[in-house]
Amino acid sequence: KNEVEQSPQNLTAQEGEFITINCSYSVGISALHWLQQHPGGGIVSLFMLSSGKKKHGRLIATINIQEKHSSLHITASHPRDSAVYICAVVQGAQKLVFGQGTRLTINP
Amino acid sequence: DAGVIQSPRHEVTEMGQEVTLRCKPISGHNSLFWYRQTMMRGLELLIYFNNNVPIDDSGMPEDRFSAKMPNASFSTLKIQPSEPRDSAVYFCASKAGRRSGELFFGEGSRLTVL
Numbered sequence: 001k002n003e004v005e006q007s008p009q010n011l012t013a014q015e016g017e018f019i020t021i022n023c024s025y026s027v028g029i030s031a032l033h034w035l036q037q038h039p040g041g042g043i044v045s046l047f048m049l050s051s052g053k054k055k056h057g058r059l060i061a062t063i064n065i066q067e068k069h070s071s072l073h074i075t076a077s078h079p080r081d082s083a084v085y086i087c088a089v090v091q092g093a094q095k096l097v098f099g100q101g102t103r104l105t106i107n108p
Numbered sequence: 109d110a111g112v113i114q115s116p117r118h119e120v121t122e123m124g125q126e127v128t129l130r131c132k133p134i135s136g137h138n139s140l141f142w143y144r145q146t147m148m149r150g151l152e153l154l155i156y157f158n159n160n161v162p163i164d165d166s167g168m169p170e171d172r173f174s175a176k177m178p179n180a181s182f183s184t185l186k187i188q189p190s191e192p193r194d195s196a197v198y199f200c201a202s203k204a205g206r207r208s209g210e211l212f213f214g215e216g217s218r219l220t221v222l
Contacts, residue, residue, distance in 0.1 A: 033211065041197060043213040086151065094139060095164055096211075098151040 003027050006087050006099035014107055019074040021102045023087030026068065033096065034061050034072050035086040043086075046072070077106045114200050114214035122222050126188040129217045132181055133202030137212070142175055142185050143199040145216070151199075157183065190221045 004025045013019060023032070031050040037043045047054050047061040049070075054061050058077075063070040074081055087099040113132040121127055133140045141156040155165040160177045168175070172191070177183040187194055197216045203209040 041218075042215050043199060043201075045211045045213070048210060088151070093163075094141075094156055094158070096141070096143075096151075096153055100150050 002100065003097050004087055004089055004099040006085075006102050008102060009100065010103045010105075012105045012107065013077055015078055017077050017106075019077050019081070019104065019106075021072045021085050021087075021104070023070045023072070023099055024068060025070075025087075025089045025097075027089065027091060027097070029089040029091060030093070031090040032063055032070050033088040033090070034070075035088060037084040037086060037101070039083070046085075074104075079106045079108050082106050112200055112202050112212050112214035114198075114217050116217055117215060118218045118220075120220045120222065121190055123191055124189045125221075126186065127190045127194075127219060127221075129185040129198050129200075129219070131183045131185070131200030131214060133183070133200070134204075134212055135181065137202035137204045137209075138180070139203045139205070139209075140177060140183050141201045141203075141211075142183070143201065144196045145199060146196045154185070154198075187219075190219075192221045195219055195221050 007022045031048055033048050034046045035043050036046050049063050058075045060073040082105050084101045084103050086101045088096045115130045138159050142154040143151050144154055145151045154167045155175045157177045175185045197218050199216045200214045201211050203211045
């Protein structure tokens with residue numbers, strides 16, 4: 001079993017829908033990252049969080065340390081949100097362990 | 109700042125050849141990471157440096173892989189000799205501070221070993 005599990009692996013939705021991507025982990029962590037990888041391959045860090053909730057524009061990330069679970073939400077989804085979203089947990093001081101990614105496709 | 113700069117962006121080489129990937133982190137960042145991404149295994153940490161010192165190289169696959177950071181503005185990842193199973197996208201990333209701080213990725217170097 002992977003240390004970091006994401007669900008779903010693939011998600012297709014219509015423009016405007018509310019999107020939720022989940023991440024569960026089985027190890028102790030100091031923080032958790034949500035990353036976005038576009039079809040061109042570049043990776044962008046969306047959030048780093050260790051507790052509670054963070055919001056940036058239409059994106060919201062939450063984490064529950066006790067339940068070892070995090071969610072990434074996208075409100076009013078748009079085709080440009082189509083990408084692979086990757087959850088990564090920080091073990092120790094700096095080591096990142098990655099989930100397998102969720103491929104999101106938003107149709108117009 | 110120009111961000112994390114990697115070169116080359118693409119490299120195609122033949123099995124047995126030496127491959128050197130280069131990374132220039134963001135100025136002022138004191139942590140640098142090398143990651144590898146493949147279809148089968150996703151993203152994996154190969155090695156990371158703090159203040160130019162290698163801290164954790166447990167992800168380096170085998171002795172054919174080596175990484176150096178001779179100064180705060182430059183790092184290399186070398187594969188010698190290369191093998192087809194090394195084909196992957198290699199990402200470099202940097203961040204400021206040990207625990208906090210956003211992680212910034214380079215565009216990646218896509219390596220194909222024939």
